[in-house]
Amino acid sequence: GEDVEQSLFLSVREGDSSVINCTYTDSSSTYLYWYKQEPGAGLQLLTYIFSNMDMKQDQRLTVLLNKKDKHLSLRIADTQTGDSAIYFCAESINDYKLSFGAGTTVTVRA
């Protein structure tokens, strides 16, 4: 989406950390989301962060939000082969719809 930008590809070695970055434009977004899409599957909600938070941790996932720079990142610790997928960043627009980035394809190599 033109309002949300992400790098398109990330290659990471198994066991390393992955960091996926995203920038968004709507400063009034209340929530920001990360979704995961495996091949041939739907979108799985991974995690989300409220805009008044700087960080949220959920097991191997850490979300960092820099509201001043409108920058969101997702860190996956100890990346596994099952983490290979497309990861979408999304911002809420006007409280009732999501605007998605183009998705980052993460490839985990042995």
Add this chain to the structure above:
Amino acid sequence: DTAVSQTPKYLVTQMGNDKSIKCEQNLGHDTMYWYKQDSKKFLKIMFSYNNKELIINETVPNRFSPKSPDKAHLNLHINSLELGDSAVYFCASSPNYSNQPQHFGDGTRLSIL
């Protein structure tokens, strides 16, 4: 057990035909959505219904007509299918329309011959 289910999973049809995709959610959510994902994986919202009422219509051609018989169902009917309609269509739902995480179905892959 599937929270948001769509049927069919695959739909192959010829240009000019009319087809429907069905979506049901058992999460008790008030709001449902249709998204289109193109071949480059770009996702764009098409429609949103809250408690059976249309709240978003994102300049989608009027060949696309959503129908919500009740808040658990949002079906999508497409008339006079065109080649450019080939995509994956995702249904989603959220507790209400205000900033709630959306839960997605597995998608319907529509291919126009």
